[in-house]
Amino acid sequence: AQTVTQSQPEMSVQEAETVTLSCTYDTSESDYYLFWYKQPPSRQMILVIRQEAYKQQNATENRFSVNFQKAAKSFSLKISDSQLGDAAMYFCAYDPGGGADGLTFGKGTHLIIQP
Amino acid sequence: GAGVSQSPSNKVTEKGKDVELRCDPISGHTALYWYRQSLGQGLEFLIYFQGNSAPDKSGLPSDRFSAERTGGSVSTLTIQRTQQEDSAVYLCASSLGGLAGGHYTDTQYFGPGTRLTVL
Numbered sequence: 001a002q003t004v005t006q007s008q009p010e011m012s013v014q015e016a017e018t019v020t021l022s023c024t025y026d027t028s029e030s031d032y033y034l035f036w037y038k039q040p041p042s043r044q045m046i047l048v049i050r051q052e053a054y055k056q057q058n059a060t061e062n063r064f065s066v067n068f069q070k071a072a073k074s075f076s077l078k079i080s081d082s083q084l085g086d087a088a089m090y091f092c093a094y095d096p097g098g099g100a101d102g103l104t105f106g107k108g109t110h111l112i113i114q115p
Numbered sequence: 116g117a118g119v120s121q122s123p124s125n126k127v128t129e130k131g132k133d134v135e136l137r138c139d140p141i142s143g144h145t146a147l148y149w150y151r152q153s154l155g156q157g158l159e160f161l162i163y164f165q166g167n168s169a170p171d172k173s174g175l176p177s178d179r180f181s182a183e184r185t186g187g188s189v190s191t192l193t194i195q196r197t198q199q200e201d202s203a204v205y206l207c208a209s210s211l212g213g214l215a216g217g218h219y220t221d222t223q224y225f226g227p228g229t230r231l232t233v234l
Contacts, residue, residue, distance in 0.1 A: 035222070043204060045225035091158065099146050099212060099221055100170060102160030 002027045004094050006106035013082045014114045020067075021077045021109045023092030029053075033095040034068070034075045035103070040088040048090070051075065079111075087113045117141070119226035121207050127232045128197055136192040136229045140209030147190050148210075148223060149182060153203035164190060165212065176201075197233045204228045 003026045013019035025034070036048040051059045051068050058066050063080045079086055089110055093103040120139045128134050140147050149161040161174045164184045175182070179198075184190040194201055208223035 033221075037225075043206075043228045043230070045206060045208075045228075047222060047224065050222055095221075095223075097221075099165065099210065100163050102148055102150070102163055102174070103158075103223060104160070105158035107157050 002029075002094050002096065002104045004092055004104050004106040006090075006092055006109050008109045009107070010110040010112065012112040012114060013079075015082055015084060017082055018078060018080045019082055019111065021079075021090050021092075021111070023075045023077070023106055025073050025075065025092070025094050025104075027073070027094065027096070029096055032097055034066075035093040035095065036064070036066070036075075036077045037091045037093060037105075038086075038088045039091060039108075045091070049077065082113050084113050084115060087111055119207055119209050119224055121205075121226040121229050123229060124227065125230045125232075127234065129234050130199060131196055133193065133195045134197055134231065136194075136205050136231070138190045138192070138207030138209075138226060140188065140190070140207070141224060144209035144211055144224075145187065146210040146212040146221065146223075147184060148208040149190070149192050150206040150208065151176070151203045152206055152228070156203075158206075161192075194231075197231075199233050202231055202233045204230050 005024045032053045034051045038046045038048050049061045065078045067076045089108045091108045092106040122137045147164040151159045166187045167184050179195045182192045206228045208225045210221040210223045
């Protein structure tokens, strides 16, 4: 079974600074998909970024970028120019593709933004 | 248009009662997923529908849980004889499904969840 590990239960960063959230995963598959989701106190799980394992280029979405290291099975999220609205739980998720297995989530990292 | 919607937003029930949780996916999304989020277990995948069919129900926590989807749209998660350990947030997600260029293209979009409290 696949596992996803987020080793940082909580991270704190000053507003406008950069922070990196860590995620490692375990799989025997070669083709799969990785996601970062953000969950603010409103409970709504919001997609932040998606990475296809077959793509070597790291995904970026505005201030959010990933460092995808396939051999190391590592998928970290970098948030640049942190804003107060970035405060939330961040979940790393693995998807083997095809839909039927659902997403496997890490335990999450609570990101605090210091004004 | 609209995103995934779920109702009710919050549900408080007494132990032993039955509850129904509803999910309305994004229009045109053929795949639908249910997850449970609890403090002890984190986020757990429960069941997946492609159209009205759920090929694998083994993720449901017990036989008190059932789910159905009708008309390829709205889905209902039913919990019979609720227990205190069923207290959690139940999240629904939907996705377009499909392949592009030989690769799976799906991304799941989540609803706001239903917080279930069993007293």
